[in-house]
Amino acid sequence: MDDQTSSLWQLPQYLQSLIQSELNEGEKIIWVGTPIPRRFCLRSIGLVLFGIPWTAFALFWIAGAAGFKLPDFQKGFDFFPLFGIPFVLIGLGMLSSPLWMLRKARNTAYILTSNRAVILTGGMKTDIRSFEPEHLGKLHRKQWKDGSGDLIFDKEFRFEKEQLTTTARPRLSGNSECKTS
Numbered sequence: 001m002d003d004q005t006s007s008l009w010q011l012p013q014y015l016q017s018l019i020q021s022e023l024n025e026g027e028k029i030i031w032v033g034t035p036i037p038r039r040f041c042l043r044s045i046g047l048v049l050f051g052i053p054w055t056a057f058a059l060f061w062i063a064g065a066a067g068f069k070l071p072d073f074q075k076g077f078d079f080f081p082l083f084g085i086p087f088v089l090i091g092l093g094m095l096s097s098p099l100w101m102l103r104k105a106r107n108t109a110y111i112l113t114s115n116r117a118v119i120l121t122g123g124m125k126t127d128i129r130s131f132e133p134e135h136l137g138k139l140h141r142k143q144w145k146d147g148s149g150d151l152i153f154d155k156e157f158r159f160e161k162e163q164l165t166t167t168a169r170p171r172l173s174g175n176s177e178c179k180t181s
Helices: 003-010 012-024 035-040 043-067 079-093 097-106
Strands: 029-033 107-115 117-121 127-131 139-143 148-155 156-159 165-167 171-175
Touching: 012 107, 012 127, 029 043, 035 097, 043 079, 043 097, 079 097, 097 107
Parallel strands: none
Antiparallel strands: 029 107, 107 117, 117 127, 139 148, 148 171, 156 165
């Protein structure tokens, strides 16, 4: 087995089995990679920065709606401050987004085969995006000093599902071997 496909066997077992089941007959793996979790998490920094004042305001609003005092249950209970709880939960979701991105990075594999490029994301739900050569276009590489980076295929294409149209660029983000892939 050559060095390019030996990295397949360094992946978790469930990702290996997903990759093997995705391959067509006669299709050969040229390269397999995974994102660097730390770099993947950096993509959520804007959400965290927005989540800080969001959550603080939601907590402040709940305190204000409660009259800035602890509730006195002997006089009854006011439900109005509870309307702020969904906003606090949304804020906590934003603040924990790096953990979600870390989990996503650990469950993602990039595969280049003899016929196509595949982005496979496992987890509770498996998401497999396959790109034929005609959908890839020119390659754009963003590389950091350590040799890692992003591979971005310049050609945009559209997904159409139930009258919802999305335009996307195939992107292998936070790749540890940006130049060799």
